[in-house]
Amino acid sequence: MANVTANTYKKIDRGFSNERQFVKLTYDFAQDGGATADTVRMAEVNGKIIITECILQVETACTSGGSATVSAGAETADADAFGSAIAVATLVDDYAIDTAAGQSLVVDSGDYLSLTIATAALTAGKINFYISYYNAD
Numbered sequence: 001m002a003n004v005t006a007n008t009y010k011k012i013d014r015g016f017s018n019e020r021q022f023v024k025l026t027y028d029f030a031q032d033g034g035a036t037a038d039t040v041r042m043a044e045v046n047g048k049i050i051i052t053e054c055i056l057q058v059e060t061a062c063t064s065g066g067s068a069t070v071s072a073g074a075e076t077a078d079a080d081a082f083g084s085a086i087a088v089a090t091l092v093d094d095y096a097i098d099t100a101a102g103q104s105l106v107v108d109s110g111d112y113l114s115l116t117i118a119t120a121a122l123t124a125g126k127i128n129f130y131i132s133y134y135n136a137d
Helices: none
Strands: 003-013 021-028 039-046 049-064 069-074 078-087 096-098 105-107 112-118 122-135
Touching: 003 021, 021 039, 021 049, 049 069, 049 078, 069 105, 069 122, 078 112, 112 122
Parallel strands: 003 039
Antiparallel strands: 021 122, 039 112, 049 096, 049 105, 049 122, 069 078, 069 112
16 A cells, blocks of 8 residues: 555645635546555645535546545545545546535544545546535634
8 A cells, every 4th residue: 555645735724713614636547546555645634624525526437447446535534434435337427426424524633635546456537525624623
C-alpha cells in the first residue's frame, strides 16, 4: 500500500465561526494513477471540522482490468465514510451518491481525506467529492 498525493491536493482550512464551508476534491486516474492498494490523499484538514455532506460524483467512468473497488473518507476518522468498497461497475458517468456516514463526520486537524483502491487496479476514471463542513472547535 502506498500513499499517493493527488495532483489537485488541497489544504482544508478553517472558515469563520458558524460559517458553512465548501470544497471540491478530485481523484483523476490520468493524474493520480490507480494501483491496487494505493491511498490517494486529496486533502489535509487544518483545524477540526464537522463534515455535514459529501456527494461523490463520477465525472469520467472508472474502469479496471479486474474487479476494482474504491473506498473514500477521512483516513483516521472513518476511512470509508464517503463510500465503502464501491464496485468499479457502479462508477459510471454521472453516477452520484450522498452517503449517510459522510453527513455527520468529525475530522481532526492533520487527518487526510482520501480514496483507497482495492481488489484490482483502476485503468481510468475521474471522481469528484463535493464536501460541506463547519468548524468543530
